[in-house]
Amino acid sequence: MNIGQVLEQLRGDFPGITIPKIRFLEDKGLIKPERTPAGYRKFSSDDVDRLRYVLRMQRDHYLPLKVIGEHLDAIDRGLEPPPIEGVVPTVPQVALAADGMPSPASFARTSDVRLSRMELLKIAEVSDELLTQLEQFGLIAPRTGTRHYDTDALVVAQTARELADFGFEPRHLRAFKTAADREVGLVEQVVAPLERGRDAGARGRAADAVSEIAALSVRLHATLVKTGLQRR
Incomplete structure (x- = not known):
């Protein structure tokens, strides 16, 4: 026009x-x-x-x-504008499975949301000091090649803030990162043969397998923690 x-x-x-x-x-x-x-x-x-x-x-x-x-x-940048009386944008709701645990679809889902550091601090309601410590311990990082953060960084920041109310410091959370890295290594070992397939659908099957295994591993991990705590 x-x-x-x-x-x-x-x-x-x-x-x-x-x-x-x-x-x-x-x-x-x-x-x-x-x-x-x-x-x-x-x-x-x-x-x-x-x-x-x-x-x-x-x-x-x-x-x-x-x-x-x-x-x-x-x-x-993929955010929703703030309500007129608000001061910061809101982030679309992160979907979880019915049992409250991430589904395979949640691992396959990609997000175009990009948050500035100031937006992350405001939306997650964390201090700059806490965010800096989370970055130092490898729990949060900007998206590769940018200064923006994604919704995963937001979830980590919010969770860290809630755990801080119980006395957890970022240095304590490093153990969670180490455990997650080990699980990632196991998933990569299992999926590697699928990724090496030469047919056109190999990459898609590998991606689907990653999502399924990731959801199952989180379910297993969460259930084992729950079971261990119930035995106390």
């Missing part, structure tokens, strides 16, 4: 919208329409939805453009 067509789409809900207003929002970096070789703007349906979001946040909630820009940045 050209800018005139976009104007017609928006005018019904936002009678005060003008072409200069759309250009102004583009100058502020809130929308980024494509440009033709001749320099004309070309808007996609996603651009129009983005404009609707900006205009609605301005009209209905009186949010400044800087805050709206932070909302859009969160959306672009």
